[in-house]
Amino acid sequence: MLSNLNQTKMGDATQVPNFDVIVIGAGFAGLYALYRMRDHLGLTVRAYDSAGGVGGTWYWNRYPGARCDIESIHYSYSFSEKLQQEWEWTERYASQPEILAYLNHVADRFDLRRDIQFNTRVASMVWDEEAHQWQVGFDDGNTARARWVISATGPLTAAPHVPDFAGMNKFSGEVYMTARWPHQDVDLKGKRVAVIGTGPSGIQVIQEIAKDAAYLTVFQRTADYATPLGNGPLVPSELASVKKRYSKIREAARNHFLGIPPI
Known part of the structure; x- marks a missing residue:
């Protein structure tokens, strides 16, 4: 056949x-x-x-x-x-x-x-x-x-779930989804913005939108918990040290139960 x-x-x-x-x-x-x-x-x-x-x-x-x-x-x-x-x-x-x-x-x-x-x-x-x-x-x-x-599709690239909120079809404002954010800039300065959800994406996007929006309202079903990221620039001396030890860092990663050992 x-x-x-x-x-x-x-x-x-x-x-x-x-x-x-x-x-x-x-x-x-x-x-x-x-x-x-x-x-x-x-x-x-x-x-x-x-x-x-x-x-x-x-x-x-x-x-x-x-x-x-x-x-x-x-x-x-x-x-x-x-x-x-x-x-x-x-x-x-x-x-x-x-x-x-x-x-x-x-x-x-x-x-x-x-x-x-x-x-x-x-x-x-x-x-x-x-x-x-x-x-x-x-x-x-x-x-x-x-x-x-x-x-090699991974778990995060599938078409996102679009929630069916009652009355959503009557909403005349802008609607965006973090999983399919426009490639062009979105100007939220001075606007009233609502964010639904406080998972990892919600936590990240809230921090940035809050800098521009006139009013930001966050809707949360279940309280989440997040630790400080501890981010910062990688200074040249630290990068140089890592590059000298890359083989040992990779070996440690392959033998670590999470694959992410301390550097």
Whole structure:
């Protein structure tokens, strides 16, 4: 039946792009999978991402205050010593713009973009038992085939849940979601703003919106608890010390039960 499906809906299967590996996603995991499969194992690879660029979570989450709660030194790749030595983190806990700049640097540094197709969402996967391949369908109607598929979608990049608040369709003001914040600047100066939720994203965005909004009201269902981040600039001497000890830091991370040992 699969062969008939190929003939009636997609034409000759030989005309469908064929790869050793298809990677779904171009965030931290997807970029590394592409690099590893292509440059180390010599396989033909194509990565697909619904976003317009690399970054995964950090491409979509651009709300004010977005920041990682893992120290920059640990929240980075360890597969390339040259990359570790050349990249300069500016803060102990990097902000979204800096993390996204890092991932764009990695994509360019290792020439990964030539094997990534953006603005393409995977819609289906069907196993072809006879060919021992996956037939992957996309939202634009095209398909590709591969023996292996690596899912690097992560838990935070799916389409966000849109709450169905009564009367929301009658609200004439602006509505934003942290998981899909506009790529252009949002001007909230002098406005009355309400933030619903005090999870990690809520805690981060509240601190920044409060600096500009005329009035800020926060709606919280359950009280949350957060410790001070302890962020600050990474001074050159500290960075130099880390770069001398990177191999030991990575080894300690791999043997730590959380993967984040003290630096």
